[in-house]
Amino acid sequence: MLFCVVALMIVGTQRDSGPGTPQERIESVSKRLACPTCDGESVYESRGAGSQAIRKEIVRQVADGQLTDSQIVKAIDDSYTASLKLVPGGTGFDALIWVLPIVVLIVSIVGLAVVFRRWKMQGSLTATDADRELVESALREVSDKSDS
Amino acid sequence: MLAVSINAAIGRGAILLGLLTCLSGIAITLAGIRKHDLRALKSAPRYAYVAFAAALLAFIMMERALITRDFSMKYVQQVGSRDTPAIFNLTAAWSALEGSILLWLLALTGLIAAVARKFRARVGDELLAWAMVVLFVVGLFFFSLSFGPANPFAMGALGVNDGPGPNPLLQNHILVLFHPPILYIGYVGFTVPFAFAMAALITGRVGEGWLLETRRWTLYAWGFLTVGIILGSWWSYEVLGWSGVWAWDPVENASFLPWLTGTAYLHSVLVQERRGMLRVWNLSLVIATFSLTILGTFLTRSGVINSVHAFSEGSVGPWLLTFFAVIVVVAIVLIGRRGDQLRSPGAIDSPISREGAFLANNVIFSVFAFVVLLGTVFPLIVESLNDRRIVVGEPFFNRMTMPLGLTLLFLMAIAPVLPWRKASQEVLRDRLFWPAWCGVGALAVSVFVGAEGWASLAAFALGGFAAGAALRQIALASRRQGWRGVVGRANGGMVVHIGVIIIAVALSASSSYTRTQEFVMKVGETVTFSGHTFTFEGLSLETDDVKTSVKAAVRIDGEAVYSPARSKYLKQGMDIGTPSVKTGLVNDLYITLEGNVRPSDTEARIKIFVKPLILWLWIGGALMAIGTVLAAFPGKRRQPTAPVSADTATSAHNVNDHV
Numbered sequence: 001m002l003f004c005v006v007a008l009m010i011v012g013t014q015r016d017s018g019p020g021t022p023q024e025r026i027e028s029v030s031k032r033l034a035c036p037t038c039d040g041e042s043v044y045e046s047r048g049a050g051s052q053a054i055r056k057e058i059v060r061q062v063a064d065g066q067l068t069d070s071q072i073v074k075a076i077d078d079s080y081t082a083s084l085k086l087v088p089g090g091t092g093f094d095a096l097i098w099v100l101p102i103v104v105l106i107v108s109i110v111g112l113a114v115v116f117r118r119w120k121m122q123g124s125l126t127a128t129d130a131d132r133e134l135v136e137s138a139l140r141e142v143s144d145k146s147d148s
Numbered sequence: 149m150l151a152v153s154i155n156a157a158i159g160r161g162a163i164l165l166g167l168l169t170c171l172s173g174i175a176i177t178l179a180g181i182r183k184h185d186l187r188a189l190k191s192a193p194r195y196a197y198v199a200f201a202a203a204l205l206a207f208i209m210m211e212r213a214l215i216t217r218d219f220s221m222k223y224v225q226q227v228g229s230r231d232t233p234a235i236f237n238l239t240a241a242w243s244a245l246e247g248s249i250l251l252w253l254l255a256l257t258g259l260i261a262a263v264a265r266k267f268r269a270r271v272g273d274e275l276l277a278w279a280m281v282v283l284f285v286v287g288l289f290f291f292s293l294s295f296g297p298a299n300p301f302a303m304g305a306l307g308v309n310d311g312p313g314p315n316p317l318l319q320n321h322i323l324v325l326f327h328p329p330i331l332y333i334g335y336v337g338f339t340v341p342f343a344f345a346m347a348a349l350i351t352g353r354v355g356e357g358w359l360l361e362t363r364r365w366t367l368y369a370w371g372f373l374t375v376g377i378i379l380g381s382w383w384s385y386e387v388l389g390w391s392g393v394w395a396w397d398p399v400e401n402a403s404f405l406p407w408l409t410g411t412a413y414l415h416s417v418l419v420q421e422r423r424g425m426l427r428v429w430n431l432s433l434v435i436a437t438f439s440l441t442i443l444g445t446f447l448t449r450s451g452v453i454n455s456v457h458a459f460s461e462g463s464v465g466p467w468l469l470t471f472f473a474v475i476v477v478v479a480i481v482l483i484g485r486r487g488d489q490l491r492s493p494g495a496i497d498s499p500i501s502r503e504g505a506f507l508a509n510n511v512i513f514s515v516f517a518f519v520v521l522l523g524t525v526f527p528l529i530v531e532s533l534n535d536r537r538i539v540v541g542e543p544f545f546n547r548m549t550m551p552l553g554l555t556l557l558f559l560m561a562i563a564p565v566l567p568w569r570k571a572s573q574e575v576l577r578d579r580l581f582w583p584a585w586c587g588v589g590a591l592a593v594s595v596f597v598g599a600e601g602w603a604s605l606a607a608f609a610l611g612g613f614a615a616g617a618a619l620r621q622i623a624l625a626s627r628r629q630g631w632r633g634v635v636g637r638a639n640g641g642m643v644v645h646i647g648v649i650i651i652a653v654a655l656s657a658s659s660s661y662t663r664t665q666e667f668v669m670k671v672g673e674t675v676t677f678s679g680h681t682f683t684f685e686g687l688s689l690e691t692d693d694v695k696t697s698v699k700a701a702v703r704i705d706g707e708a709v710y711s712p713a714r715s716k717y718l719k720q721g722m723d724i725g726t727p728s729v730k731t732g733l734v735n736d737l738y739i740t741l742e743g744n745v746r747p748s749d750t751e752a753r754i755k756i757f758v759k760p761l762i763l764w765l766w767i768g769g770a771l772m773a774i775g776t777v778l779a780a781f782p783g784k785r786r787q788p789t790a791p792v793s794a795d796t797a798t799s800a801h802n803v804n805d806h807v
Contacts, residue, residue, distance in 0.1 A: 001588055008591045009605055023665055034539040041397075042541055045390040047725050052743075086541025088526070093534055097526050101519045101548055108511045116504075119495035 022062050025069060029058045032073050034084045042086055054084075153220040156301040159209035163301070166202030166257065167291035169195050173284040181277050189271045192280045196264035199287055200257040207254045210241050210300055219311060222304035223247060229313030229719060231693035236319035242328050243314035245449055245464065246300035251329060252445075253290045256336040260287055263340055263365075275358065278347035279340075286339050289471055297463040298449075313694065316717040316724045323383040331376030331403060335441045337369020338406060341413075342438035345431050349482035354427055354489050359417055364780050366417075366434075370410045371776035377403055378769030389725040391662070391738045391757040393655075393765060396545040401524045402444030405517055409437040412513035418637075419503045422568060425492040428483060429510070435479040440517075442472045452528060498570040505563035512559065516552045520545070546659075550603055557610035557652060560645055561587070561617045579620070586616025599661070607656035611649045618642040618649070640779025647771030654764035663758040666742065670751045678758040680705055680737060689747035694718065697726075700741045700752050704730055712741040712754070736762040 030044040030051075037050035043058075054076060061072045077084045088094040127135075173195030180188030213221050214228050214237050227240045227247070242251040260283045267276050294300065318324050341362040348358040380400065381393040394400060413433040419426050446452075450465025483490065496503050523540045530538050565579035590612020594605055621642045626633025633639055667675050669684035676682075685701040690713075697715040704710055710728040717724060723744075730737040735758050742753040 001584060004588050005591060005609065008588070008595045008609075009602065011595050027664060032541075032543055034541060041395070045388065045392065045395055047389060047723075083536075083538050086539055087543045087547075088538055088540055093530065094538065097522060097540065097544070098548075100522060101515060104518050105511075105515045108515060112507060112511055116496065116499055119497070122495040 025062050026055070026058050029062070029069050029072050030055055032069075032086055033076060034086050036080055036082065036084060043084075153213065153218050153301075153303065155209045155213035155216070155218050156221050156303060159206045159213070159301040160295075160299070162202045162206035162209065163291060163295050163299075166199050166206070166253070167288065167295050169199045169202060170284045170288035170291055173199065174281055174288065177277050177281050177284065181274060181281075186272045189277050192271055192277065193261075193264035193268045195284070196257075196261045196280070199284075199291075200261035203250075203253045203257040203291075206294075206301075207241070207250055210247060210250055211238065214238070214240050219308045220303060220306075222302040223300050225304040225308045225311045227314050228311045229694075230310050231719075232313040232319060233694070235322070235325065236314060239318065239324045239328075240314045243318045243324075246294070246298045246302075248328070248332075248449070249290065249294050249298040249464070250300050252332050252336065253287075253294055255329070255332045256290055256339060257287055259333075259336055259340060260284070263343075267361075274351050275344070275347050275353050275361075278350045279343040279358075282343035282346045283339065286343070289467075293464055293467055297467060312719040313717075316695070316715070316720055316722045317387060319694070320715070320724065320726060321383055321387050323379055323386070327376060327379040327383050330372055330379060334369055334371075334373025334376045335403075335406065335444075337365065337372055338410060338434075338437045338441055340365040340369070341434045345434040346479070346482065349431065349479075349486055352486060352489055354431070354486055356421055356424065359421060359430070363417075366410070366414065367776060367780050370407070370414060371773060371780075373403065373407050373410065374776065375769065375773050377407060378766070378772070382766060382769075385762070386727070386729070389727045389740050391664075391727070391740075391759060393658075393762075396520075396523070396542050398524050399444075399448050401520050402440075402447050405444060405520055405524075406437045406440040408513050408517040408520065409433055409440060412510045412517075413437060415506045415513075416510050419496075419506050423494050423496075423503060425494050425496065425503070426507075427490045427492055431479075431483060431490070433510075435475070436517075439472055439475050439479075440521075442468060442475065446472060447524065500566065500571045500576070502563060502566045502568045505559055505566050509556065509559045509563065512552055512555050516549060516556075519548045519552070523548070553652065554603070554606055554610060557607065557614050557649070560649065561610065561614035564617045564621045564642060564645070580617075582620055583613050583616030586619075587611075587613030590615075599657075601660055604656045604660040608653060611653040611656075615646060615649045618645040635778050635781045637779045640775050640777070640781070643775030643778055644772050645775075647768045647773075647775055650764050650768030650771065654761040654768060657761040658759050658765070661760050664755065666753060666755045668751055669754050677756050678735075680758075682739075682754070682756060684752060684754060685709065687745065687747045687749055687752060695724075698741070698745050698747050700739075700745075700754060702728070702739055702754060704737055710737075710739055712739045714741050714745055731763055733763055735760050 027044060031042055033043045033054060035041045035043055035046035035048055035051040036054070038046050038048045041048075041051075043051040043054045057076060058072060061067055061075070067075065073085065088097050090098060173192060176188050176195065177192045179185065180192070210223070212218075213224050215234075217228060217230055218224050219228065223244065223246055227244050228237070232240065240247070242248045260280075263283060264280065267273075270276055271280070313319060341358075344358040344362045348354050377400075380403070384395070385391070385393045410433075413430060416426050416433060417430055420430050446465060446468035450468065452465060496507070498504060499508075523545055526540050527538050530536055561583055562580070565576075565583065567575060587609045591605060591609035594608040599605055599608060619642075622633060622639060624633075625639045625642075634643060663678050665677050667677075667682070669675060669682075671684060671686045674681050674683040681704070683703040683706070685703055688699050688701065690697045690699060695715040695717045697713045699711045699713040701709050701711055708730070710730055712728040713726045715724050715726060716722070725740055725742075727738055727740045729739070738757040738759055740755045740757075742755050745752055
């Protein structure tokens with residue numbers, strides 16, 4: 001089964017190669033930039049005039065073929081005073097947005113491991129005779145009720 | 149026109165009545181608790197009914213004001229118009245801040261009245277009495293909001309005889325009638341488990357009683373929230389013209405956050421019911437879910453975050469933030485006070501068990517919620533600390549949540565087949581055999597039809613794996629219980645799982661394999677794209693009282709004609725594109741008319757999106773709703789003496805499945 005999964009994944013992922021079509025590049029870049037004039041939308045989503053202008057610039061840059069997608073994003077972002085990047089940077093204060101979720105995930109997993117370890121140690125306790133008697137009397141009670 | 153509108157006078161009076169009723173409800177119930185006065189406690193439901201009647205009357209007066217075009221009222225001046233069609237005039241009641249709070253109030257008081265009616269015979273119970281107090285406090289807060297900073301019945305400027313009508317995006321699709329009310333019912337629904345959780349903390353009865361009382365209320369709230377979110381996605385798809393269903397917009401996130409914590413709670417509560425464990429965790433999740441609905445309301449209505457959904461800046465922000473802070477502080481203090489009683493008596497024997505899987509599920513859901521919350525508020529944090537504006541958008545959320553989503557799919561495959569307490573290797577091998585082959589089959593089919601990219605392939609494979617596990621459970625339950633095999637919490641839950649899996653697969657396919665092309669087409673020209681022909685047959689002009697629309701006629705595959713349009717809303721001066729969609733089981737053909745266009749033009753820019761499996765998003769959503777209803781019905785009762793976990797010592801073939 002594992003062999004099947006690995007083989008199929010290799011076949012599937014090998015297809016995922018080569019540069020995208022110009023249209024795909026335009027869309028990919030427009031999804032990485034915020035609309036400068038509207039509320040919380042990307043250039044890809046927005047139908048506003050500001051986004052139309054940026055989309056035109058992306059189309060021009062892609063057709064020009066000189067810059068990579070990331071360079072196009074940077075060039076357009078640099079030409080505006082406010083940041084248009086929808087993906088925060090990985091340095092300085094902005095890096096916190098990438099680091100904090102990973103820290104929270106690691107802390108949660110470690111916490112879970114510690115709790116399981118504690119439970120495991122608790123689990124080694126054996127039931128006393130009094131515990132057993134309590135369970136047996138409860139079971140007898142239930143059984144009597146269902147018989148009657 | 150009257151100097152004081154009758155609608156405004158009665159509406160405001162009703163709000164004041166509701167406010168005073170909640171205040172009296174709190175006072176009388178507290179007095180009843182303190183003096184053990186059953187007569188006083190028995191009167192609490194009456195206050196709940198009056199509060200609901202007051203909110204209903206206020207809402208009716210708002211609708212009346214909109215229907216009779218009472219432009220003496222500020223709210224009607226803001227969202228009303230003589231030309232707005234009747235149906236959108238009705239929905240204008242919740243198309244701006246004050247009206248939406250009124251709708252919230254109606255849903256909330258309706259729920260308080262329903263709780264009061266349901267438990268009317270047991271009002272002498274201290275737990276129920278305290279739950280009513282908490283519900284009245286929440287009601288009092290929202291009545292105060294509506295009486296103070298979000299007054300929907302304020303008088304407007306004199307001499308105004310018409311208004312702009314609602315935002316154009318709120319008057320071009322019928323879903324505006326359903327999405328907000330259903331979402332609000334989901335939001336306010338979580339007030340009930342919250343009230344009982346707080347009552348449990350106050351009374352010290354922190355066992356399983358409050359959980360059992362609120363089990364179905366929580367399920368229904370979650371179901372409504374789920375349907376509300378799905379309808380919102382559908383609306384976005386049909387209206388906004390960018391062909392997407394989810395943009396990680398702050399307001400979308402605000403509805404998704406309580407859904408995530410609520411879903412975590414629905415799973416972890418099973419551990420407490422079964423094993424008496426995770427008491428603090430479950431209380432925290434319920435409180436977090438309710439708090440997040442308030443935080444979401446703050447984000448949506450305070451104007452602190454820019455969003456296409458958000459209402460304009462109002463003065464409700466500080467009120468909501470203060471209420472949120474009070475809830476969090478009071479909850480923490482109460483949990484701290486009950487620390488000793490909340491300590492769970494048992495232990496989870498093994499991570500490879502049903503409860504172990506639920507714990508892992510809870511960790512992933514919590515981290516998921518943290519990522520969404522952080523991404524939503526991070527721009528605010530950066531702006532307040534660094535005095536710099538940043539935007540956090542779809543690429544961040546997609547990148548961070550994709551591994552979490554895949555992990556949840558994996559857990560959905562594993563958890564249903566795991567027995568309680570401990571699973572042996574034989575049990576796992578036996579129960580996971582067919583689900584695992586379903587996963588391999590799904591992967592093989594995906595590769596065969598040309599799917600690519602590791603993330604999508606992993607989603608399809610894990611989707612198949614999880615679907616196999618859910619179907620196996622349903623098949624086993626149906627064999628044992630007949631038609632009841634799909635009824636009850638565990639079995640209905642499996643139907644919900646299948647809905648979630650379908651949505652995950654459809655989302656993965658539509659986000660990875662959408663093909664798009666923009667064409668500049670002359671009248672009569674035909675283009676071929678993605679195996680379909682599109683013939684542009686010309687432009688036409690349509691005008692009504694509200695808008696002027698230029699519609700393109702595009703014939704698809706020589707059959708039906710589809711008409712994407714661009715509409716100019718006359719009063720707002722807004723230009724809105726309306727897509728036209730040919731829906732199919734495999735692909736949707738989504739067409740938009742781009743740019744400025746005049747009816748006399750002989751060519752037009754037509755954008756075509758070929759979107760795979762979109763219909764399955766709505767089918768998955770419907771299955772989730774059906775599964776929720778099935779889960780609310782009582783399933784087959786277990787015998788009290790039936791074992792709750794598999795005997796790991798016996799061979800796999802002798803092991804019974806305990807759902």
